Structure formats: structure tokens, C-alpha cells
């Protein structure tokens with residue numbers, strides 16, 4: 686049984702910063718995450734993407750932000766159970782909790798904090814019948830290292846921040862030889878600033894924008 690003051694389910698940025706805040710109150714934390722490493726979406730989905738909306742950092746790579754959060758939490762010596770999803774919470778008669786993982790590891794504390802973000806990650810795949818045949822052979826759901834696309838022709842499908850950010854990044858840094866952004870609507874869901882940048886880059890002929898169309 687792992688004993689601690691606060692069990693945190695989810696070692697994403699929110700869970701990691703909780704360690705620091707709890708540490709200031711002299712409370713010790715133990716984090717549980719189904720991923721093999723801390724950092725949540727930042728480490729697993731976009732470690733090399735710059736983030737522009739962290740106060741005090743005009744730009745920081747998601748992976749570096751997680752390194753900083755780990756450094757900030759380190760003095761408070763958090764414990765980690767990684768690579769195990771938390772599947773059960775039991776409340777005991779004295780009001781404390783036991784959290785059990787899929788592998789049967791048990792954690793006991795008076796407080797449980799859920800910092801599970803969007804939950805355990807699964808890519809949302811487009812409904813293309815034979816898409817699995819092309820996975821890891823040109824079809825990717827996550828850009829982990831943009832340098833992998835150096836000199837390549839890239840088609841990005843989507844209309845949210847991720848699609849917009851990567852289209853801009855691969856174009857502005859001259860990484861991809863060509864960027865085509867395909868989106869099923871004529872308007873985008875991302876930040877207005879990113880939408881404007883994509884429209885400007887399309888106007889300069891640096892991004893090929895195809896809207897009201899789907900990849901199939």
C-alpha cells in the first residue's frame with residue numbers, strides 16, 4: 686500500500702503543478718498515470734510544439750514546460766505510479782480513500798485529486814475503411830517530432846488548434862516542402878490569431894488550403 690497525503694490521478698501539467706502548490710502546504714503527493722511518462726498531452730502528443738499562452742513565457746516547447754514543472758515539483762519529492770490506469774476509488778469508514786490501478790497497485794490517502802484531462806488517450810480516427818493499412822507508413826495521428834517531416838509533402842486534415850499550429854509551424858520554419866490543410870468546413874475552430882496566420886500563409890501561396898472537403 687502506497688501511503689501519501691494526496692493521490693493525484695493524472696500526471697499532466699495540472700497534476701504536476703498541484704504537487705508544487707500542495708508542497709507549499711506541506712502536503713506530499715503521489716501521482717498515478719496510465720502513460721509511461723509524466724506530462725499528459727504535452728509529453729505524449731506534442732512535446733516539440735511551441736506553446737505561446739503560458740504567462741511569462743513568450744514561447745516554450747511543450748516538452749520543456751513539462752521539464753520545468755518536474756523541476757518545480759522535485760523539491761517536494763512526489764511519488765509516481767506510471768503506466769497504470771486508476772480504475773477504482775474506495776472510500777473507507779474513516780473518510781480516507783484507496784485508489785487501485787489496473788495492475789492492482791493500491792494507494793491510500795485522505796485526499797484524491799482528479800487531474801485526468803481528457804482521460805486516457807485514444808486518437809479520433811477518420812472513418813476511412815483501410816486507414817490502418819497506412820498507419821506508421823505515412824498516416825500519423827500525432828506529430829511528436831516535426832523534423833521527421835523535413836522536405837516532405839504533408840497533408841494535414843482538421844480545423845482545430847492542432848491542425849492550424851502544425852500547418853503554421855511546418856510552413857514558417859520551412860520544414861515540409863509543401864503543406865496542404867484540408868478542413869471539412871469553411872470556418873476554423875482554432876484561435877483567431879492562428880486562423881489569420883493560416884489565411885495569410887495561404888494568401889502568400891505557402892499553404893494550400895482546401896476547405897469544405899474531407900479526406901477519404
Ligand SMILES: Cc1cc2nc3c(=O)[nH]c(=O)nc-3n(C[C@H](O)[C@H](O)[C@H](O)COP(=O)(O)OP(=O)(O)OC[C@H]3O[C@@H](n4cnc5c(N)ncnc54)[C@H](O)[C@@H]3O)c2cc1C
Nearest residue numbers: 695697698699718719725726770771801802803804805847
Ligand atoms: C495538439 C495539441 C496542442 C495543444 N496546444 C496547446 C497550446 O498551445 N496552449 C495551451 O494552453 N493548451 C494547448 N493544448 C491543450 C493542453 O495540452 C491541455 O489543456 C492540457 O494538457 C491539460 O492538462 P491536464 O493536466 O488537465 O490534462 P492532460 O494533459 O490531458 O493530462 C491528463 C493525464 O491524466 C491521465 N489519466 C486520465 N485518466 C486516467 C486514469 N483513470 N488513470 C491514470 N491516468 C489517467 C492521462 O493519461 C494524462 O496523462 C493542446 C492540446 C493538444 C492535443
